[in-house]
Amino acid sequence: MFSFQLLQTDGRARLGRLCTSHGEIHTPVFMPVGTQATVKGVPPRDLVDVGASILLSNTYHLYLRPGDDLIARRGGLHHFMGWNAAILTDSGGFQVFSLSEMRAVDEDGVTFKSHLDGSMHRITPEKSIHIQHNLGADIIMCFDECPPPGDREYNEIALRRTHAWAARCRDAHARAGDAANRQALFGIVQGGAFADLREQSAQFITSLDFPGYAIGGLAVGETKDVTFRVIDQMDSLLPTHKPRYLMGVGEPTDLLRAVARGVDMFDCVLPTRLARHAAAFTRDGRINLRSKSYAEDEAPIDSDCDCYTCRHFTRAYIRHLLHVGEMLGLYLMSVHNLRFLLRLMEAARTAIAERRYTAFASAWLARYEHSPNAAI
Amino acid sequence: MFSFQLLQTDGRARLGRLCTSHGEIHTPVFMPVGTQATVKGVPPRDLVDVGASILLSNTYHLYLRPGDDLIARRGGLHHFMGWNAAILTDSGGFQVFSLSEMRAVDEDGVTFKSHLDGSMHRITPEKSIHIQHNLGADIIMCFDECPPPGDREYNEIALRRTHAWAARCRDAHARAGDAANRQALFGIVQGGAFADLREQSAQFITSLDFPGYAIGGLAVGETKDVTFRVIDQMDSLLPTHKPRYLMGVGEPTDLLRAVARGVDMFDCVLPTRLARHAAAFTRDGRINLRSKSYAEDEAPIDSDCDCYTCRHFTRAYIRHLLHVGEMLGLYLMSVHNLRFLLRLMEAARTAIAERRYTAFASAWLARYEHSPNAAI
Numbered sequence: 048m049f050s051f052q053l054l055q056t057d058g059r060a061r062l063g064r065l066c067t068s069h070g071e072i073h074t075p076v077f078m079p080v081g082t083q084a085t086v087k088g089v090p091p092r093d094l095v096d097v098g099a100s101i102l103l104s105n106t107y108h109l110y111l112r113p114g115d116d117l118i119a120r121r122g123g124l125h126h127f128m129g130w131n132a133a134i135l136t137d138s139g140g141f142q143v144f145s146l147s148e149m150r151a152v153d154e155d156g157v158t159f160k161s162h163l164d165g166s167m168h169r170i171t172p173e174k175s176i177h178i179q180h181n182l183g184a185d186i187i188m189c190f191d192e193c194p195p196p197g198d199r200e201y202n203e204i205a206l207r208r209t210h211a212w213a214a215r216c217r218d219a220h221a222r223a224g225d226a227a228n229r230q231a232l233f234g235i236v237q238g239g240a241f242a243d244l245r246e247q248s249a250q251f252i253t254s255l256d257f258p259g260y261a262i263g264g265l266a267v268g269e270t271k272d273v274t275f276r277v278i279d280q281m282d283s284l285l286p287t288h289k290p291r292y293l294m295g296v297g298e299p300t301d302l303l304r305a306v307a308r309g310v311d312m313f314d315c316v317l318p319t320r321l322a323r324h325a326a327a328f329t330r331d332g333r334i335n336l337r338s339k340s341y342a343e344d345e346a347p348i349d350s351d352c353d354c355y356t357c358r359h360f361t362r363a364y365i366r367h368l369l370h371v372g373e374m375l376g377l378y379l380m381s382v383h384n385l386r387f388l389l390r391l392m393e394a395a396r397t398a399i400a401e402r403r404y405t406a407f408a409s410a411w412l413a414r415y416e417h418s419p420n421a422a423i
Numbered sequence: 424m425f426s427f428q429l430l431q432t433d434g435r436a437r438l439g440r441l442c443t444s445h446g447e448i449h450t451p452v453f454m455p456v457g458t459q460a461t462v463k464g465v466p467p468r469d470l471v472d473v474g475a476s477i478l479l480s481n482t483y484h485l486y487l488r489p490g491d492d493l494i495a496r497r498g499g500l501h502h503f504m505g506w507n508a509a510i511l512t513d514s515g516g517f518q519v520f521s522l523s524e525m526r527a528v529d530e531d532g533v534t535f536k537s538h539l540d541g542s543m544h545r546i547t548p549e550k551s552i553h554i555q556h557n558l559g560a561d562i563i564m565c566f567d568e569c570p571p572p573g574d575r576e577y578n579e580i581a582l583r584r585t586h587a588w589a590a591r592c593r594d595a596h597a598r599a600g601d602a603a604n605r606q607a608l609f610g611i612v613q614g615g616a617f618a619d620l621r622e623q624s625a626q627f628i629t630s631l632d633f634p635g636y637a638i639g640g641l642a643v644g645e646t647k648d649v650t651f652r653v654i655d656q657m658d659s660l661l662p663t664h665k666p667r668y669l670m671g672v673g674e675p676t677d678l679l680r681a682v683a684r685g686v687d688m689f690d691c692v693l694p695t696r697l698a699r700h701a702a703a704f705t706r707d708g709r710i711n712l713r714s715k716s717y718a719e720d721e722a723p724i725d726s727d728c729d730c731y732t733c734r735h736f737t738r739a740y741i742r743h744l745l746h747v748g749e750m751l752g753l754y755l756m757s758v759h760n761l762r763f764l765l766r767l768m769e770a771a772r773t774a775i776a777e778r779r780y781t782a783f784a785s786a787w788l789a790r791y792e793h794s795p796n797a798a799i
Contacts, residue, residue: 084743085751088754090751112743121721121740127743128740355466355468371488374754375466
């Protein structure tokens with residue numbers, strides 16, 4: 048059971064609704080990342096409180112530990128981790144290419160050495176889909192190859208494989224009748240920084256008629272110019288009535304600018320990773336709470352914020368926790384940073400519904416970037 | 424504002440009520456420890472959920488970081504850490520003697536080197552009370568010297584100092600009129616493993632007429648025989664109508680046996696420390712959740728338990744979190760272990776109220792210790 052309704056547009060910005068068997072998701076949406084079947088340090092109860100309606104979890108990590116077979120025997124990932132709302136799993140492709148050692152790519156798949164214990168593994172498109180069926184997420188992704196965006200030759204080679212693999216993923220998913228009904232398989236457009244490859248990829252991947260499309264390869268070191276040029280290009284190439292997911296992007300400014308260009312879904316480890324580095328989002332930009340300047344600051348992290356952290360704790364207390372290395376500091380920071388992005392997406396949805404997205408995003412960016420004329 | 428009412432006795436077990444300006448505390452009570460102004464990894468909201476009515480925080484740690492002056496400027500410890508129920512602070516004595524380096528004890532106080540940065544500090548009885556006034560806990564403790572319990576000569580010397588310091592603490596506290604009204608200063612009986620020194624200490628300390636009495640020096644390596652012999656002895660030496668606090672003891676079996684001997688209050692880092700070592704309390708004894716035997720166990724940690732962890736998560740999931748080193752595992756284990764001890768004290772209070780404490784404690788100990796005739 049999966050559907051997407053485009054409810055309204057405001058310029059290119061889109062208001063939509065995804066329906067899954069684990070609830071509705073209002074788009075534009077930010078998906079917190081729970082790599083190892085947990086958003087680092089944040090219990091599911093608190094994820095509901097911050098407004099999360101869908102989490103992303105990583106196939107590569109769960110395949111290695113505790114194993115997708117174990118999770119299947121335990122009733123699937125939702126039951127295993129105690130999360131009753133929606134889940135999206137990535138394909139493992141990105142991690143195979145970024146985390147593992149000694150990988151060997153061939154036309155059929157990838158052989159790699161676990162980053163944990165050096166054991167050898169092989170993932171093919173069919174295997175990735177099998178693992179994702181075992182995990183049982185509501186949205187699953189095609190297995191793809193993720194080359195550096197600026198390497199033309201590698202991108203051409205990788206794109207051929209990514210396209211062949213997408214077709215094989217689609218077929219493998221279709222063969223699993225029951226899972227195919229419960230889980231929606233999204234295609235991924237690759238092509239690096241190259242407009243012609245991106246166009247070629249969008250045309251091929253959309254020809255396979257997936258229920259949703261991701262824009263891949265834009266969170267790995269390319270410039271913002273390239274990112275937004277590709278997103279602009281995608282708006283005209285991807286079908287209007289299917290959801291669009293920009294993988295691995297989580298900077299609030301990038302979210303607002305990508306929403307303005309027609310993106311519906313985002314995921315990123317940024318909110319929890321920043322928390323581990325003592326950095327917090329505020330309406331006036333990022334601050335680092337380890338700074339001595341906050342040692343006696345009675346204000347909450349962000350006086351506009353409605354999260355548990357900002358309703359109950361001062362910067363002075365959080366600075367103390369981070370300074371002495373107390374785990375509670377990470378928790379309070381993570382809750383705030385997650386709520387900040389989820390609330391930003393709530394505000395974006397309201398602005399689109401009221402057809403004032405450009406004014407909303409301009410004002411928001413001007414304050415966050417301390418730049419009166421911040422471009423959207 | 425402080426008072427204690429002894430509501431009922433059942434044998435030597437006591438049911439009581441402490442009134443503080445931050446709420447009522449039903450005794451017997453277990454106090455979770457928040458060393459650095461946080462119970463490790465557990466937000467105040469969850470401490471309320473597990474049933475905590477009073478926390479212990481450590482003067483030595485807070486004096487060093489963030490500093491008691493800073494906490495006073497921030498409105499005191501309750502406000503600083505966002506905890507609206509009661510707090511007890513220790514005197515710093517135990518940590519000065521166990522954590523710091525290069526200490527020099529004289530009749531007036533202790534000079535020591537911080538375990539954090541090697542800086543030199545001096546705490547006297549008056550200074551300890553001053554720090555505890557700055558922190559503003561509802562119950563504060565006399566500054567004492569904590570020798571190894573088996574060293575007769577050292578215990579004799581230390582006891583003379585502890586007694587002189589107790590009188591100085593009482594005077595320093597009395598001089599601070601306003602704080603003295605808001606904060607109750609408890610005396611501490613020392614004397615190591617020696618019955619005559621314990622008797623001498625109980626007589627002297629009770630002659631100073633404190634609103635409550637602690638039994639100190641029993642959590643530092645003495646045998647259980649000694650511990651319970653001293654507690655037995657205290658029952659007849661301490662006044663009936665004042666609360667009795669056994670410092671640093673948190674094993675569930677010790678709690679039940681000490682309650683049977685007339686103790687009202689306990690504190691210990693055990694629940695959160697065990698969590699960090701993957702150990703959980705269950706009705707059938709301790710288990711280690713890192714064991715592979717729990718990898719596919721669908722049961723909660725303890726099927727009798729009503730905590731957030733046991734209501735929502737399986738041993739299999741928690742084992743996974745601990746195995747891969749995810750912070751959420753520590754949180755879930757800490758919540759469970761805290762709830763386990765707090766619920767045990769709730770059950771003990773009910774049993775005393777219903778005058779069936781011996782039967783309750785016998786049955787509980789028999790199951791926990793796998794010993795049909797476990798002695799209370």
